[in-house]
Amino acid sequence: MDQAPSVILGLCSYTHDSAAALLVDGQLVGFVEEERLSQKKHTKDYPRHAVEWLLGEAGLSATDVDVVAYNFRPARYLLESPAALRLALSPTTRDRAVPRARGFAKVAMRTQLRVRDLGRRFPAARVSPVLHHRAHQLTAFAASGWNESAVLVVDSLGERQTTTIAHGHDTLRPRTRTLETINDPASLGYVYGAVTEHLGWRRGDEEGTLMALAALGNPGRFRELFARAVRVTPTGFTVDPLYFPPRVLTSGYPRTARRFIDATCPKRHPSEPLRDVHRDLAAALQERTEQVMLHLARRARTVTGSRRLCVGGGVATNCVSIGRIIEAGVFDEVFVPPAPGDAGTAIGAAIAVHHDSRAPQPMSGVTRACYLGPSFQGTSLDLTPWPGLQEKALGAEAAEFLAEQLASGLVVGLFQGRVEAGPRALGNRSILASPREPGVIERLNATVKFREPFRPFAPMVLAERASEFFTLGQEAPYMSMASGVTDKARELVPAIVHANGTSRLQTVTHAQNPFIHEVLSAFARRTGIPVLINTSLNVMGKPICGTPEMALDCLANSGLDALLLEGRWITK
Template sequence: MLLKDGRVCVGIEKERLTRRKHDGGNDSAAITYCLDAEGIGIGDLTLVVQCANFDIPDRARFAGARLFAGSIHPPIVTISHHLAHAWSAAGTSPFDTCGILILDGCGSPLGQCTDLDGVTLPAGLDAPDAAMWCEKDSFYRFDGRHMTTLAKDFSPLARQDLAAPMRMRTTRHSIGGFYSAVSHYVFGNLDDVGKLMGLAPYGRPGMVPHRAFDMRDGRIFVADGWQAAFDRPASDYPAFRADFQYYADIARWAQGEVETAVAALFRARLAQHPSPQLCYAGGVALNAVANARLLDEGIVGDLYMEPAAGDNGLALGCAYHGWIEVLGRDKVPHDGSTCFGRHYETDAIAAALTGAPSDWSIERLDTAVLIDRAAALLAQGSTLAWFRDGSEFGPRALGRRSILAHPGTPGIGDHINANIKFREDFRPFAPAVLPEHAASCFVSGRNSPYMILIDRTRPEMAEVLRNVTHVDGTARVQTVDRSWNPDFAALIDAFYAATGLPVLLNTSLNRRGMPMVERPDEAVALFAETALDALVLQDVLITKRR
C-alpha cells in the first residue's frame, strides 16, 4: 500500500500477484508492484510502516530477502496488529473523530503491542505466559490526529489437541477464532471462512443446544463444554455433501452465536465509551449478517465498516499511521473508493489476447458503445466478465473485477456456480444496485457500497431478483457509488434502460480456490477455461461465437 500526499495511490494484496490464496510472508512482490505502478524506487520513499504477528520483520529479511536489504533508507516503523486495523478505519472513514472497535481472531501478542500507553489491562494478565496472550478486541478513540487506546482484551493461545475434531486454531476466547474453528470443522479447510455465513440459512434453528460464549464483566469468553458434542468433522467436500443438513445446522448455530456475541460486545464497549460515530474493522467485521443486526437493532448509529476489514487492511492502516501519526500530517479526506490497483494499458490488453482462438469475436469500442453492448448481452441472459480500471483492494468484487449476469434469469446462478466459479451450490450472489433504486428493491434500502451488509429483498421483487436473493430472503447488497465507480454505474443504468431492472448479479472474477483476477492475461485465461459468454477487457469486448 502506497500513500502519496496523504492519499492512497496504489495498493495490492500479495495473493493477487503470486496467485496463491492467503499468501503471506515476504513482501517484496507487493512492494515492487506499488513502486512500479508509480514509477519510483525505494529511494523515493519517505517512510515504511510494517505490521506482523509474532515476528517483527527485519529490514533485510522476512521469509526471504527484502527490498530494504543493504540500506538504511527509508526508516522503518513497526506497529502492532489492532493498531494497524484501527488506523485503516480512521484513515478511510468519513469521520473527523470517531470510536473504533477492532474484533478478530488473533492480533499481536501482549509483549509486542505498541498501543498500551494509558490503557488499563484486563485482569488475568499476570499468568506466566501472558506475554504471548494475543489481542482479541480493542477499542480506540481517534480525534483527527491521534489514536488513543481506551480498552483492550487478550486471550491465551489455544492449546492444540490435534486429535480433537473441533479445536480453536488461534486464541482460546476470540469470536473470530471460534468462527474459524467451526468453519474448519464444517468444510475441512480455511480457504474461505465466509462460506459459513452462506451455509447458515439452510440450517434449522435450535438443533445445537449449546451456548458458545459467556459475557463476564464486559468481556467475551468462549464457553466450555460444547466442543465435545462435535465429533463428525467433514474430511472433504463429498463428506460435507453427504451430511449437508447436519453441517448446515451447525453453521446456523455458529452464525447466531457470533451475532449475539458481537452485539453484546458492542453494547458493552459503547456503554463504557459512547461514540455517536463508530468505525469497525478486524476480520469479524466482514460478517455481513452480524453487521446488519447492529444497525437493525439500533445498537449503533453512524457506523463505518472498513471494506478491507481483514488482515489485508493492515497495510492500509500502516500507511495512514505513518502519514498522520509519525509524519504529523493532516488526514486527507478519502473518496470512499477501494479500487487501488494499477491500470493496464492497451499494450497489456493486446498481449493478453495474442493467440486468441479464432472463434472469439474481439472488438475495441468507445466506452459508451461498450457499455450499451455489454448491457444488451446481460439483458439477453449472457454471463459477462467485467475487467475495468484498477482492481479492488479487499475481499469483495465491486465492479472492477466482476462476473455479472441478469438477476432474474432462471437457473443462471446455478450455472455460474457449477460451470464458471466451480464452487458449492449453496453460495449466494450479491445484487449490485444504484443507490436511488435500493429502497424499491430491498426493505431497508440502506447505503452499502462495500457489500458487507445484508438487507431483505422486497417480496414483490423476489421473482425478478431470484439469483441474488438467498434462501432466507436476504441479499448482501452493493449500492454502487457513481463517484468512484462511474463505468459500473453506467452499465447498471444501461441494463435498467434495457430491462426495467436496476440490479445486476455481481460476483468476483475468479473460480474456486483462485484469488481474484488482477492482470488481463488472467482474465483471458479464466474466460477461455469457463462457460463465460463474454469478457469486457478495458475497452475491448470479447464474445464466444456460437
Template sequence: RLVYQDMSGFLPEYERADAVKHPLYRARDKVVTISHHLAHAYSAFAVCPFNEGAIMIVDGVGSYRSDAMETYPDNEAGSQLARESESYYTFNGSQLDCLKKIWMEPDRGFLSDEFYNMPGLGALYSRASTYVFGDWNKCGELMGLAPYGRHDAIGPLMQIADNVLTVPRWSPDYNQPYVPDQDGKWENHPSMRHWEDLAWRVQDDTEKVLLARARWLRETTGAKNLCIAGGVALNCVANGRITRESGFDKVWIQPAAGDNGIAIGCAYYGLLELQQQPRRFVMKHSYTGKTYPDADVEAATRRTLVKAQTRAVRSDNICRDTAKLLTDQQVIGWFQGGSEFGPRALGHRSILADPRRPEMKDTINSRVKHRQPFRPFAPIVLAERAHEIFEGDEDSPFMLIAKPVRPEWRDRIPAIVHVDGTARVQTVTEDTNPILYRLLREFEALTGVPVLLNTSFNVKGEPIVETPRDAIACFLTTGIDHLILHDTMVSKTAAHRFIAPLVQTYMDVAGLVLSNVK
C-alpha cells in the same frame, strides 16, 4: 519479512537473505512495527468519513499482550502470552484512544495450539470453519451455509453476560469433522445436516455477541459513528444487524477489513502518529489497483492463440451493448480500471449476469465458478434505488452489509436472494464508478430492474483476475459468454470449441511434467 528476519524458523533462508539486503533493514531507526489491532484501528478510522466516533476491531487473533503498543485499561486478567481478540477505541480527528481490550489465553500452550482453538469470538468462527470445511479460512462459506441450519438443534456456543464473553471448549458431541482427502466429496457427506446446524449456531451467536458489544460501545461512549475492521468485519450478515440495531447513526466498514488492510493502517500510523500530519483522505472506493492502458488490452487480444478463437470489437456504447447481452441471459466478464483492494469484486473485476431468473445462479456455478450451490451471489444496485428494493436506507458501497430483500422484489430478482431472504448488497453511485453506474441505468431502461448479479472474476480456488491477459485466460477456460475489456467486447468464435480442448490438454500435460521435475 523485516520484522522476522532475525528470528530463526520464521523465514526460509532465501527470504532472510533478501530481507537483510533491504535498505530499511540497514537503517533500523527507520523501521517501526506496530501491534495488530492498532494497525486495524488506523486502517478504519484514518480513512473513514467521520471526524469522531468509536471503533470496533474483532478478528481471529492479534498480537501478544506483551507486544501491544497502545495504552489500554489494564483491568483484564491475562498473561503476557494472551492474544488480542477484540479491541474497542474512540477517535477524534487524528487522536486515537483505547477503551477496552479482550484477550484470549492459549488453551494448551502458545506453541502447541492453533489460534482457532483459543476462546475468542473470531477464533471460534474459524474453529467451526475447520470442523465443517477442513480449512480455518472458509468463514465466508460458513456464513453462507448458516441459514440452512435448524435453530434449535445445537445450544449456544458463546455466551455474554455483564459484557464478559464465555467461549466453552468443544464438547464430545462434535465428533463429525470433515477431513479433506479422506472423507470424499464434501457435498455428499453424511454429516451435512449436522454441519448446517453448527453453522447456524455459530453465526447466530456471533451476531448476538457483536450486537451486544456494539450497543455497549454506543452506550459507553455516546458516539454517533462507528468504524469496524478486523477479519470478523467481513461477516456482512452481522454487519447488517449492527447497522440496523446497534443505535449508531452511521457505520463505516473498512473494505479491506482482513489482514491485507493492515498495510493501510501501518501507512496511516506513520502519517498521523509519526509525522503528525492531519487526516485528509476519505476512502470512498477501493479501486486502488494498477490501471492497464488500452494498449495492454489490444496486445492481449492480439496474441495468436487468442485471435484464433475470439473476435474483439470496439464499441461506441459499451454499456448499452452489454446491457442488451445481459437481457439475453449472457454471462459477462467485466474488466475496468484498477482492481479492488480487499476480498470483494466491486465492479472492476466482476462476472455479471441478469438476476431475474432463478436458474442463473446454477448457470454461473456450473459453467464458471464451480463452487458449492448453497453460496449466494450478490447484487449491485443503483444507490438511489436501493431503498426501494432492500430494507434499510444505509449505503453499502463495499458489499459488506446484508439486507433483507423487500417481499415484492424477491420474485423479480431471485438469482441474488439467499435462502433467508437477504442479499449482500453493493450500492453504486455515479461519482465512484461511473461506467458501472451507466451499465445499471442501461439495464434498468431495458428491464425496469436497476440490479445486476455480481460475483468475482475468477474460478473457485484461483485469485481474482488482475491483468487483461488474466481476464482472457479465465474467459477462454470457462463458460463466460462475452468479455468486456474497457470498451472492447471479446466473443468466442466457432473455432474455440476445437482449440480450447487442445490447449487444455497441453496445459494438463505440461503441469504433470513440471510436477515431476525434481
C-alpha cells in the same frame, strides 16, 4: 528534530494475504494485494509485485522509501508467554500451557526476523512495527471519512489481541484511542475458523462458505452448546476451553475439543456429503457470532458515546453480522472499509507511522476509496496464447452494449480501471449477470465459479433506487453488509435473495463508479430493474483477476460467455 518521513511503505507480509500500500507526503498512492498480481491466493510471500507497482506508480525506487510500516509488533507476542503458563493451573488447559508459551515466544522471534528482512530490503529506510489492531482501527476509521466514531475490531489474533474497542478522531490526521481489549484465548475468529475446519473447509479462506451454509440449517439444535462455549460477559465474551482448547501457534494441536466433537459430529471430510447436522452446526455458530458481534457493538456504543461505528478485522467480513448490527439501530450509521481483513492493515500501518511522525501534511486519498490497485487501460493485447478468443473494440456505447448483452441473458466478465481493494469485486473485476434469467444461480455456481450449489450471489443496485428492493436503510458501497429485502425484490429478482432472506448488496453511485452506474441505468431502462448479479472475476480457488492475462484465462477456462476488457469485447 528529525524531518518527518515523506515516503511510507505499509506492508502486510509473511503471514497471509500479503499486500502493500504507499503514502507519499500523506497522499495514498495506491494499495494492492499481492495475490491479484502473483496469482497465488492468500499468499504470505513478500509482496514483491505489489511493491514494484507502487514504487513505479510514484516514480520512486526502494532507496527513496523513508519508513517501512509493518503490521505486527514482535515484542507484543512475548507478553503472552508468561500469561500462557497460568493455564497450567487448570486441568482442562494444563497440557497446552508450555506449548502455548513456547509458540508465542517462537512467533515473537520469527516476527523480529521478518522485520530485519524488511530492513535488508530497504537499507535506507527505518522499519517501524505497528500494533496489529491499531493498523486495523486506522484502516477502518480513515476510510470512513468521519471526524469521530466508535471503532470495533474483531479478528482471530493480532499479537495477543482478538477484540478491541477504540474511539476514532479527526478526518485529516486520523487517530484512534483503544478503550477496551479482549486478549486470546477469547477469540471469535478462532472459534469460527475452528468450526469451518471441522466442517471440511479451509480455515482462513472459506469461512464465507460456512456463513452461506448457515442459512440452510436449524440453529436451535446446537444453540445451548454455543451459548456455553462462547459466553457473553458485561464487557465482552469468553471461550470455554472444554469446547475450544487455547490456541497453540504450532501445528498439530486441534482447535476443537473432544467434548465439542462428541456433542456435535465427527470432523467432516471435504468429499463427504453435507448432512443436516453440518447445516445445523453452521447455523448455530453463525447465530452465536451475530449475537456476540451485536453485544460488542452495544458495548462500543456505551464506552465511546458515538453514534457512528467503524468495524474492522477478519470477522468484519461476516456481512450477516454487520447487517444485524445495522438492523438493531444501535448506531445511526455503520461503516466497513473495502479491505477490513489483514491485507488492509498495510494501509493502517502506513497511516500510523504518518501520524506518529507528526508529518505536516494531512492524510488524503484514503477516504471512501476502493479502486486503489493497478490499471491496464491502453495496454496492448495479444490473444495468441488463447486460441479461439476474438475481440472487437467498443466505443462510447460500451455501457449500453454491455447492458443489452446482460439483458439478453449473457454472463459477462468485466475488467476495467484500477483493481479493487479487499475481498469483494466492486465492478472493476466482476462477473455480471441478469437476476431475471431463469436458472442463473445454478449456472453460475456449476459452470462459471465451480463452487457449492448453495452459495448465493450478491446484487449491485443503483444507490438512488436501493430502497425499492432492500431494507438496509444506508449505503453499502463495498458489498460488506447483508440486507433484508422488500416484497418487490422477492417478486422481481428472487435470484439474489438467499435462504435467510437477505442479500449482500453493493449500492452504486455515479461518483463511485460512473461506468457501472451507467450500465445499471441502461439495464434498468431495458428491464425496469436497476439490479445486476455481481460476483468476483475468478473461479473457485483462484484470486480475483488483477491482470488482463488472468482475466483471459478466466474467460477461456470457465463458462463465461464474454469478457469486456478495457473497452474490448472478447468472446470464444
